[in-house]
Amino acid sequence: MKGEDKKTNRKEDVRKLILDAAKKLFVEEGYQSTSMRKIASEIGYSPTAIYLYYKDKGDVVYELHQEGFSLLKTYLMPLATVEAPFERLKALGRTYLNFAKEHPDFYEVMFMMKEPMVHLDNNPTNEMWEGGKEMFGFIIATIAECQQQGYFSKDNPQYIALQAWGLVHGLCSLYITTRLDKVGMENISELSADALLENAYKSFVSFVESSKNSKR
Template identity: 55%
Template sequence: MGIKERKSRHKEDLRKRILEAAKKLFVSAGYEATSIRKIAQEIEFSPTTIYLYYKDKSDIIYALHQEGFLMLRQDFQPLMQVESPFERLKAIGKCYLRFALTHPDFYEVMFMMKDPMKYLEVNCVDGEWEEGERVFDFLLHTIRDCQDAGYFSKMDTVQVAVQAWSSVHGLCSLHVSGHLKSMMEVVLKEDDQERMIEQAFRVFVHYLELTK
């Protein structure tokens, strides 16, 4: 490996370390309580080093936001091959749930923290949100295919998509925030969150099936 390639790999590795440290602090301590200096301390570099990669912490949290949506979109990609639109819709829901269970820290940054959206408001023209729109467009396209197959035929496409997303997001946010675990332990005297989420998702899918 040449000098140029080693330098490029070093830069990419350091960028990943910065993002990982920032994600950890944003989720554990909160965005406002996290500073560039604290991120630098986490990776044992000077704050000046971080400024070579990101202009401020809002730039860092938006980079995490983008990376999370890229991961989610890559998870969705194979689902394009599912011919049955309703089966594809169910697969999207399961994939979304699995992403939240596997990457709760990314999920919190992407869907539960306000700060990346504030970055969008300030820095993106006309509120453009390319990475989020690509993911939502895949859901919209699947809903339209479902309508062509006879599902949700008398309902507005966007409203159905928002309802489907918000229903699954509710399960995910309860899990990520810890509310689901607490409720299950206190009320239900059990702690198998994944089983509870799977059962709740099946109830939601059954409701969707009744709309045909």
């Protein structure tokens, strides 16, 4: 069995070598200019060598997408210690926004690009976008706790969670695609994208806060 282990270990090592090179190019030069050939030359391999370890480019992009979710987890971990559910929810939104701003490339591959989802469809394994579902589940659970404290309506927490996620994701994706800049400028107030993002989020939080115990 030792030989077997050694073999799979070796295989895993090279996979990691390739993935790390891909990640490096990805964060330094962006997705657009991360080609199979560049990844290969980064580790001194020929382009086709990658195909011995990954099925195709979609496969390595999917792994990158998974790396992104690992990174997001390290951002969200500390939130588990926040006792008050609404405080936790606010921090969740903040952290999500920060993650998107600090790692726009990862955010893109995780939440904006079609490729990783297509890869999931083509590889009908039992895992169905685990990372995304886990994060969404965290929002749902937190919302449900908030409801018990009088926040939001008594609606299905899934729907409310989707509103929250949709809003924050919407802001992040408009920010990343520079559309927040474009609507902010020349608008008398002359607000920067960052200021718009900040103010919109704050305004949303206080809107939810103010509607506590309205109970529809």
